[in-house]
Amino acid sequence: MNAVGTEIRGALLPQGESDTAVNVQIEGGAIAAVDASTGQETSPASGSGSVVSGTNKLLLPGFVNAHTHSSEMWQRGLIPMLPLELWLADLYDTSPMEPEMIYLSALGTAVETLLSGGTTVVDHLAMIPGKELESVEAAVRAYRDVGIRAFVGPLIQDSNLPDSVPSGGIPRETQPYPMSTDATLDFMKTVIDKFHAPEDGIFIMMAPTGAQLCSDALLEGCVALSDRHSLCRHTHLLETKVQQMHAYEKYGHSAVEHLHQLGFLGDRTSLAHCVWLTEADTQILATTGSTAVHNPLSNLRLGSGIAPILKYRQAGINVAFGCDGAASNDSQDVLEVLKIGSILHNTTTFEYRDWISPRAAVQMAAQGGATGLGLGDRLGKVAPGYSADLVLYDLTSLSLLPRTDPVGLLVLGRPTQVVDAVWVAGKPVVVDGNVTTVDVEGLTQALLERQQKFPSLTTRAEMEPHYRHIMTLAD
Ligand SMILES: [Zn+2]
Numbered sequence: 001m002n003a004v005g006t007e008i009r010g011a012l013l014p015q016g017e018s019d020t021a022v023n024v025q026i027e028g029g030a031i032a033a034v035d036a037s038t039g040q041e042t043s044p045a046s047g048s049g050s051v052v053s054g055t056n057k058l059l060l061p062g063f064v065n066a067h068t069h070s071s072e073m074w075q076r077g078l079i080p081m082l083p084l085e086l087w088l089a090d091l092y093d094t095s096p097m098e099p100e101m102i103y104l105s106a107l108g109t110a111v112e113t114l115l116s117g118g119t120t121v122v123d124h125l126a127m128i129p130g131k132e133l134e135s136v137e138a139a140v141r142a143y144r145d146v147g148i149r150a151f152v153g154p155l156i157q158d159s160n161l162p163d164s165v166p167s168g169g170i171p172r173e174t175q176p177y178p179m180s181t182d183a184t185l186d187f188m189k190t191v192i193d194k195f196h197a198p199e200d201g202i203f204i205m206m207a208p209t210g211a212q213l214c215s216d217a218l219l220e221g222c223v224a225l226s227d228r229h230s231l232c233r234h235t236h237l238l239e240t241k242v243q244q245m246h247a248y249e250k251y252g253h254s255a256v257e258h259l260h261q262l263g264f265l266g267d268r269t270s271l272a273h274c275v276w277l278t279e280a281d282t283q284i285l286a287t288t289g290s291t292a293v294h295n296p297l298s299n300l301r302l303g304s305g306i307a308p309i310l311k312y313r314q315a316g317i318n319v320a321f322g323c324d325g326a327a328s329n330d331s332q333d334v335l336e337v338l339k340i341g342s343i344l345h346n347t348t349t350f351e352y353r354d355w356i357s358p359r360a361a362v363q364m365a366a367q368g369g370a371t372g373l374g375l376g377d378r379l380g381k382v383a384p385g386y387s388a389d390l391v392l393y394d395l396t397s398l399s400l401l402p403r404t405d406p407v408g409l410l411v412l413g414r415p416t417q418v419v420d421a422v423w424v425a426g427k428p429v430v431v432d433g434n435v436t437t438v439d440v441e442g443l444t445q446a447l448l449e450r451q452q453k454f455p456s457l458t459t460r461a462e463m464e465p466h467y468r469h470i471m472t473l474a475d
Pocket residue numbers: 067068069124236272324325
């Protein structure tokens with residue numbers, strides 16, 4: 001992924017509460033130097049390589065889109081206003097069924113992430129039943145083609161969706177999951193062998209769907225494999241009230257305590273949502289160094305609740321931002337997530353000194369994201385020795401004018417087509433506002449031609465009466 005000898009000259013870099021014009025040297029995929037710009041430089045310091053003008057541009061480390069499901073792109077805008085468990089029923093019934101569709105939606109997810117300031121994507125990847133390996137291959141191929149840094153965590157589970165809600169004391173017949181626990185773990189071994197290639201920017205992660213859909217044997221298998229291969233761990237955690245109730249019914253204690261007992265938590269573990277944690281759960285995340293991934297748009301769309309992110313930050317928990325899948329958002333705009341995911345919390349406390357500032361949001365999205373992936377010492381900062389995963393924003397864009405506080409306006413405004421250039425590990429991926437590594441026109445045409453035909457939906461109707469019962473909603 002490396003390119004050598006690029007200099008970004010005279011870009012505005014946030015430092016503390018102010019911004020400074022800097023020259024940034026990129027060598028061999030990493031940042032070699034960051035120097036104050038005098039505005040007088042005439043030739044590249046290295047004597048070779050390319051010079052990119054940073055005049056009227058803001059330079060930030062690339063963000064991590066720390067939780068998404070790429071194939072949901074095919075269902076965005078589709079599913080009605082429903083809570084997660086019923087929304088999932090529709091999602092399962094309308095999933096894409098061809099590996100080529102997985103390729104296209106991964107490409108689309110990557111392009112939208114790049115054009116909203118992201119350089120890394122965490123794809124909690126839904127796979128086509130019976131075509132699991134082809135699904136992973138398609139997503140990995142897309143990320144290699146576009147050149148984004150990608151963490152791909154195949155969504156694995158060994159229970160069926162109806163078993164993810166509490167029984168409420170009503171006996172029910174549990175159907176075996178189509179793929180056994182052992183077969184699932186064997187499949188993951190194959191995925192790791194075939195696709196885990198950190199030197200190319202492709203990282204496989206162990207990513208069980210969530211405790212509500214996984215046996216202890218599967219979760220323990222995930223811990224063992226991730227330890228053996230130094231992989232990150234990722235899962236959904238207590239996204240909804242239903243999941244909180246389910247954990248107490250299944251385990252007799254919280255899902256956080258349970259994951260902790262199984263050794264799942266740690267400083268390479270990131271946990272999507274974290275809406276329904278207790279004080280004790282919060283302390284466990286803090287002491288284990290686990291990362292909470294905040295997905296505010298999805299939490300609002302599905303009525304899941306507001307994750308108490310300010311409390312997590314005060315407890316010393318690392319926090320990152322995710323778009324979540326595009327069927328619960330319904331886009332992949334990382335900047336939009338930063339805006340909503342910071343100002344949302346202003347409604348939760350009058351202590352305005354605890355609110356998330358635009359500069360803090362940027363730091364959470366870059367450094368917080370990298371830390372959650374075990375890369376905090378080499379990704380997420382514009383500093384020598386860090387990977388050159390960089391984004392230049394065009395400060396002459398009408399949506400970023402007049403020039404006030406560029407970071408403030410980038411996060412709090414509605415920036416439109418402001419990403420001018422992106423590098424991933426020093427390689428240019430976006431130039432002059434366009435993704436240059438893949439044929440975006442071709443992607444657009446392919447999405448246009450493949451508009452999904454949706455089958456009749458059955459799962460939601462089966463689940464809805466029981467859901468309403470356990471949530472004590474009137475018939
Ligand atoms: Zn998710």
